[in-house]
Amino acid sequence: MLExxxxxxxxxKAFHIIAVIAWMAGLLYLPRLYVYHAGVAPGSxxxxxxxxxxxxLLKAIxxxxxxxxxxxxxxxxxxxxxxxxxxxxxxxKLGLVVGLSALHGFFSRCQRDFANDANRYSEGFYRIYNEVxxxxxxxIVILVVVKPF
Numbered sequence: 001m002l003e004x005x006x007x008x009x010x011x012x013k014a015f016h017i018i019a020v021i022a023w024m025a026g027l028l029y030l031p032r033l034y035v036y037h038a039g040v041a042p043g044s045x046x047x048x049x050x051x052x053x054x055x056x057l058l059k060a061i062x063x064x065x066x067x068x069x070x071x072x073x074x075x076x077x078x079x080x081x082x083x084x085x086x087x088x089x090x091x092x093k094l095g096l097v098v099g100l101s102a103l104h105g106f107f108s109r110c111q112r113d114f115a116n117d118a119n120r121y122s123e124g125f126y127r128i129y130n131e132v133x134x135x136x137x138x139x140i141v142i143l144v145v146v147k148p149f
Contacts, residue, residue, distance in 0.1 A: 006079050006081050009079050009081045012072055013076060015068070015072055016068075016072035016073055019066075019069040020069050022061055023065035023104075026057055026061050026065065027062070027100065027103065030054065031107065031130040032126075034110060034114070034121075035123050035126040038122060038126055042119070043117060047117070050114065054111045055115065058108060058111050062104065066101065070101075077090060088149040089146075089147045089148060090143075093143045093144060096136050100140075103132060103133060103136075
């Protein structure tokens with residue numbers, strides 16, 4: 001049935017899921033790197049290594065994955081096979097994805113701070129923020145699968 005409405009729908013959905021997985025992997029790993037980076041001296045060889053890892057993760061994986069997630073997700077929502085924007089669960093999901101995007105922006109700022117040896121936060125702070133993407137992900141998956149409203 002879906003293939004009749006849009007033969008590319010399932011392909012778009014598959015690539016959307018792949019992009020989400022890549023983005024979430026970065027959102028779950030980057031703050032963990034910050035936990036360890038916050039524990040080393042600025043200017044040390046360890047700090048330099050973390051800077052490279054953080055920059056590459058953010059620029060080469062997370063940024064493109066976030067862009068693809070948004071592009072493909074909005075494409076899916078605009079496809080008649082999806083049911084459109086009138087669904088309440090989709091509004092809630094989009095709100096949570098905006099939250100993930102804001103978190104991505106915050107992590108980008110933290111990366112710039114580390115790159116300039118100007119970290120503002122403690123290991124404990126990053127330990128807490130390491131859990132936020134996972135919590136948002138749980139709610140997003142429940143909304144997408146269960147569609148409670």
